[in-house]
Amino acid sequence: MLILQLAIIIVTAKIAGSLSVRLGQPAVLGQLLIGIVLGPSFLGLVNETETLAEFSQIGVILLMFIAGLETDLDEFKRTGKASAYVGLGGIVVPLLIGYLAGITLNLGTFESWFLGLLLSATSVSISVQALKEMNQLQTREGTTILGAAVIDDVVVIIALAFLMSFAGGDVSLTTVVLKKVLFFAGAILIGWKLVPWFLKKFSTLKDSETVISSALIICFVYAFLAEYTGVAAIIGAYIAGVAISVTNFKGEVFEKVETISYAIFVPVFFTSIGVTAQFAGIGENLGLITVLSLIAIMTKLVGASLGAKWAGFNWNSSLGIGAAMVSRGEVALILAALGLESDLLSQDMFAVIVVVILVSTIVTPPMMKWFFQSKSKA
Known part of the structure; x- marks a missing residue:
């Protein structure tokens, strides 16, 4: 069944992506939408399974690598x-407005702060693909977005640890912070000293494609260690890619890993986001979903854009950067699941938040397209 589902995902993702480009939108938008169509909410041709989720996880890790x-x-x-x-900037504004929204919805103090933190999360995996398609990934704007995503992830996770410790959760704040400090310090030291040596030594083995194998080993180990220490796996994969980018193996690794990734794993990731969407009972909470979606989009757009403006970008670039930070993606889904498990989100609110996260993810590519096109014309 998995083999058939992969075949369906790949063929439909490529066709939907092509149609999206023909309509003047990033290909990733079409792949997100076709996932909704294929999923259980509509055609039911593809269902969410643990194996498919693992394929998807590999896809986003390789994308950030x-x-x-x-x-x-x-x-x-x-x-x-x-x-x-x-x-x-992209944390403070959603955090405060999200907290006020929670209070307005009669949530408790801790639940309201959790809602604010949830809306502060960012996942730039979708934005990375849109930036690549628009040839903006290696620009000052693209680099700023990637750096901001790392900062966002670390600050939100540490703030969440504070919240859960105050809320009575079994969380050691010192341990949480220490783990992250150790991860980043170790990641930088290993990337500087060990990664070039490992690539050089492993690539001499008498076997085929040892350079690519060694690069993927580094990628997956970094991703695992990041996740183990409470940092998102995608941040670990990104740091691994940066470590290899300064070696002589960069060109060969990039060419072959990109081929592997975009042939199967990345399309599965984009499509599976839509597949996981659940719309049962959406009509009962349509008003709440609409309000929270607008809050999610506007607070991140405004906060991150103001931060970019203060950093010296013009308004077109600032809004493009802000739009790229809007997507909550898999990072917010992980936080929402944690909130449900810790009783900081009710089951009904969890269902609402999942749709809000999906909306924020889908609107990000066309928003980026709009603002970055305006930047080019300016």
Whole structure:
């Protein structure tokens, strides 16, 4: 059954992506939408399974690994200040407005702060693909977005640890922070000293494609360690890509990993986001979903855009950066599941939030297209 589902996903994702491009939109938008059509809410040709979820996880990890390979490290260092402004601006505004929205909905104090944190999360995996299609990934704007995503992930997770410790959860704040410090310190040290040595040594083995195998080993180990320490796996994969980008193996790794990824794993990731959508009972909460979706989109757009403007970008670039930070994607889904497990989200609110996350993810590519096209014309 999995083999047939993969065949259906790949053929429909490629056709939907092509149609989306013909209509002037990023291909990723078509792949997200076709996932909804294929899923149980409509045709039911593809169902959410654990194996499909694992394929999807590999897809997003490889996507962010490729983004790391394409990162200009010197530009990344130059945009550090801008990334901090964008990341923090994109957290503060959704956090405060989300908290106020929770209070308005008669949620408790901790539940309201959790809603704010949930709306502060960002997943730029969708944005990365849109940036690639628009040839913006290696620009100052693209590098700023990637840096801001790293900052966003770390700050939101640490803030969540604070919240859960105050809410009575079994969370050691010191352990949470220490794990993240150790991960980033270790990731940088290993990337500087061990990664080039490992690539050089492993590539000499008398077997085929050892360079690509060694690169994927590094990618997956970084992703695992990131997830183990409470940082998103995609951040670990991105850092692994950056580490390899400064070696002589960058060109060969990029070419072959991109081929592997876009042939199967990345289309499965984009499509599976739509497949997981559940619309049962949506009519009963349509008003709430609409309001929260508008809050999710506008707060992240405004907060991140203001951060970019303060960092010196013009308004077109600032709005493009803000739009790229709107997608909540798989990061927010993970946080929502954690909230449900910790009783910070009710079952009904969880169902609403999942749809809101899907809406924020779907609107991101066309918004980016609009603002970055305006930037090009300016």
